[in-house]
Amino acid sequence: MKSMRALTHCTIIHGHASIPPEPDMTILIGEDGNILNVGKTNELPPHADCEVINLGGKFVMPGLINAHVHLFSDGKPMQLSVGENLLNAGVKLLGTGLGKRILIKRMRKNAETALQSGVTTMRSVGEFFYQDVKLRDLIQNGKAQGPRLMVSGFFLSVTGGHGAPFLALEGDSPWEGRKNVRKNVRGGVDWIKICTTGGVTDAKALGEAGRLQMTEDEVTAICDEAHKIGLMVAAHAESPEGVRVALRGGVDTIEHGAAMDAETISLFKNNPRSLRGYSSLIPTLQAGYPTALLDRDLTNVSDTVYGNACLIYEHMLKGFRQALEHGITIGIGTDAAMSYVTHYNLWRELDHMIRFAGITTMKAIDLVTRSNAEILGLGDDRGTIDRGKKADLLVLEQNPLENIRALADPYQVMLNGAFVEKRTVRKIPEVDLLLDRI
Ligand SMILES: [Zn+2]
The missing domain is CATH 3.20.20.140 (Metal-dependent hydrolases)
Structure with missing residues (x-):
C-alpha cells in the first residue's frame, strides 16, 4: 500500500474566514497523517509513491x-x-x-x-x-x-x-x-x-x-x-x-x-x-x-x-x-x-x-x-488546511457556503490522514422533525 495520499482537483474551504474558497487544489498528506503541501493541482504533481484520490467536484474543509x-x-x-x-x-x-x-x-x-x-x-x-x-x-x-x-x-x-x-x-x-x-x-x-x-x-x-x-x-x-x-x-x-x-x-x-x-x-x-x-x-x-x-x-x-x-x-x-x-x-x-x-x-x-x-x-x-x-489550544496542528497540520478533513458533495446543511452528511471524513470507515448514524427522527420547524 502506498504511504502518502494526494487529494486532487478539489475546492478547498480553508477554515479562515478571510481566505476565499480555492478550486482545483491538491492536498498532499504524509505518512504521519500531516499535511505535506497544499497547492493548485496543475502545479503540485503527486509523488510516485502517492495514492491519488481525484475529488473533482467535491469540497474539502477542515474537520x-x-x-x-x-x-x-x-x-x-x-x-x-x-x-x-x-x-x-x-x-x-x-x-x-x-x-x-x-x-x-x-x-x-x-x-x-x-x-x-x-x-x-x-x-x-x-x-x-x-x-x-x-x-x-x-x-x-x-x-x-x-x-x-x-x-x-x-x-x-x-x-x-x-x-x-x-x-x-x-x-x-x-x-x-x-x-x-x-x-x-x-x-x-x-x-x-x-x-x-x-x-x-x-x-x-x-x-x-x-x-x-x-x-x-x-x-x-x-x-x-x-x-x-x-x-x-x-x-x-x-x-x-x-x-x-x-x-x-x-x-x-x-x-x-x-x-x-x-x-x-x-x-x-x-x-x-x-x-x-x-x-x-x-x-x-x-x-x-x-x-x-x-x-x-x-x-x-x-x-x-x-x-x-x-x-x-x-x-x-x-x-x-x-x-x-x-x-x-x-x-x-x-x-x-x-x-x-x-x-x-x-x-x-x-x-x-x-x-x-x-x-x-x-x-x-x-x-x-x-x-x-x-x-482549545490546538491551533498549531488543527483547525485549518495548512502545511504541517493534521489532515483532519471533511469531503463534501455540496458547497457548504451555499447551504450549511451540506455539513449534515459528509461524503467522507478523514482523521489523522486516514479516511474513517463509514458506519450508519442512527438519527432521532422525532427530534429532527421538530428542529426543522424552527
Ligand atoms: Zn454542558
Missing part, C-alpha cells in the same frame, strides 16, 4: 470541532424519555461496575456518531466517573472510533450546585476548590470545568438557572491551581453575574454566556488571571433554542423549564451578538446530550447563528474550525 459536548446521553428529550425519579435512580446506578459498562458503551456510540457526522475534535465538559478519560484513551489507542477527545471529568460545583451531587465534585472554599482540581487531575483530565451558576436542567424555580453559586475567591483558587500545571478552565455561566465572577477569577472559556457590560467585555479581551491573557465565549444556542422557540404543545415542558430556557436563550443570543460586535474570541459548542441536542447536529448550531444572529456562513465555518482550535 469540525465541537467545543462543548457531554457524551453520556444522545440528546433524546429527557422529559419524553424518563421521569425525574427514574433519572436519579439511573444516575446512581451508573456508579456500579455494570453501570459504568453501560455508560461507556453509550459514550462510545455517541463519539462514533459525532465522528461520522464530521466532528474530528471534541471537548467534553462534564461526564460521570472519568469514563471520558477512559474513552479518550481508547480512541487514542485505536480501540474505539471517535474524534480527538479532550475531557474534563466531573464538574466542580458548590454543595447542591449545578450537576451536584452525581455529576459534580462539591466544594465550598478556595481550598476545597483546589482539592477538587487535584482530584480531577489525578483522574486524568485535560481541562477543568466549573459551574458559577445554576442550570436549566436542575433549576427548581424561574430565574434559578442563572443564579450565582460560586464566589470569586473560589474561582480564583481553582484557576490558579489548574493554570500552574497548564490546564485551562471552562465555566458554565448563565447570567451576567455568573460571567463576571468567572472572568474575574480567570477562567479561559465562558460556556453559554449572558448579556455583557463594559467590565465583562473588557475582561474577555484582556484577562490577566486567565492562562493566555484573554478569555473566549462558547455560546451553545442549541441548549436553549428548541425549548424556547418550539410550541409548548410539542415540547411538553413545565413552566419552570420553559421560562428558564427562554431567559437563558435570550441571554446567550445577546451575549453572542455583543461578542461579535466587540471582537471577543468566539467558539462553537452544542451542549450535545441535552434535550434536542444530538451528536450529529453540529451544523444546526451554525445554521441558527447564521439565521438568528446574522453571521456569514464563512464566519460560522471559521468559528467551528480555526477559532475553536485556537481556543
Whole structure:
C-alpha cells in the first residue's frame, strides 16, 4: 500500500474566514497523517509513491470541532424519555461496575456518531466517573472510533450546585476548590470545568438557572491551581453575574454566556488571571433554542423549564451578538446530550447563528474550525488546511457556503490522514422533525 495520499482537483474551504474558497487544489498528506503541501493541482504533481484520490467536484474543509459536548446521553428529550425519579435512580446506578459498562458503551456510540457526522475534535465538559478519560484513551489507542477527545471529568460545583451531587465534585472554599482540581487531575483530565451558576436542567424555580453559586475567591483558587500545571478552565455561566465572577477569577472559556457590560467585555479581551491573557465565549444556542422557540404543545415542558430556557436563550443570543460586535474570541459548542441536542447536529448550531444572529456562513465555518482550535489550544496542528497540520478533513458533495446543511452528511471524513470507515448514524427522527420547524 502506498504511504502518502494526494487529494486532487478539489475546492478547498480553508477554515479562515478571510481566505476565499480555492478550486482545483491538491492536498498532499504524509505518512504521519500531516499535511505535506497544499497547492493548485496543475502545479503540485503527486509523488510516485502517492495514492491519488481525484475529488473533482467535491469540497474539502477542515474537520469540525465541537467545543462543548457531554457524551453520556444522545440528546433524546429527557422529559419524553424518563421521569425525574427514574433519572436519579439511573444516575446512581451508573456508579456500579455494570453501570459504568453501560455508560461507556453509550459514550462510545455517541463519539462514533459525532465522528461520522464530521466532528474530528471534541471537548467534553462534564461526564460521570472519568469514563471520558477512559474513552479518550481508547480512541487514542485505536480501540474505539471517535474524534480527538479532550475531557474534563466531573464538574466542580458548590454543595447542591449545578450537576451536584452525581455529576459534580462539591466544594465550598478556595481550598476545597483546589482539592477538587487535584482530584480531577489525578483522574486524568485535560481541562477543568466549573459551574458559577445554576442550570436549566436542575433549576427548581424561574430565574434559578442563572443564579450565582460560586464566589470569586473560589474561582480564583481553582484557576490558579489548574493554570500552574497548564490546564485551562471552562465555566458554565448563565447570567451576567455568573460571567463576571468567572472572568474575574480567570477562567479561559465562558460556556453559554449572558448579556455583557463594559467590565465583562473588557475582561474577555484582556484577562490577566486567565492562562493566555484573554478569555473566549462558547455560546451553545442549541441548549436553549428548541425549548424556547418550539410550541409548548410539542415540547411538553413545565413552566419552570420553559421560562428558564427562554431567559437563558435570550441571554446567550445577546451575549453572542455583543461578542461579535466587540471582537471577543468566539467558539462553537452544542451542549450535545441535552434535550434536542444530538451528536450529529453540529451544523444546526451554525445554521441558527447564521439565521438568528446574522453571521456569514464563512464566519460560522471559521468559528467551528480555526477559532475553536485556537481556543482549545490546538491551533498549531488543527483547525485549518495548512502545511504541517493534521489532515483532519471533511469531503463534501455540496458547497457548504451555499447551504450549511451540506455539513449534515459528509461524503467522507478523514482523521489523522486516514479516511474513517463509514458506519450508519442512527438519527432521532422525532427530534429532527421538530428542529426543522424552527
Ligand atoms: Zn454542558
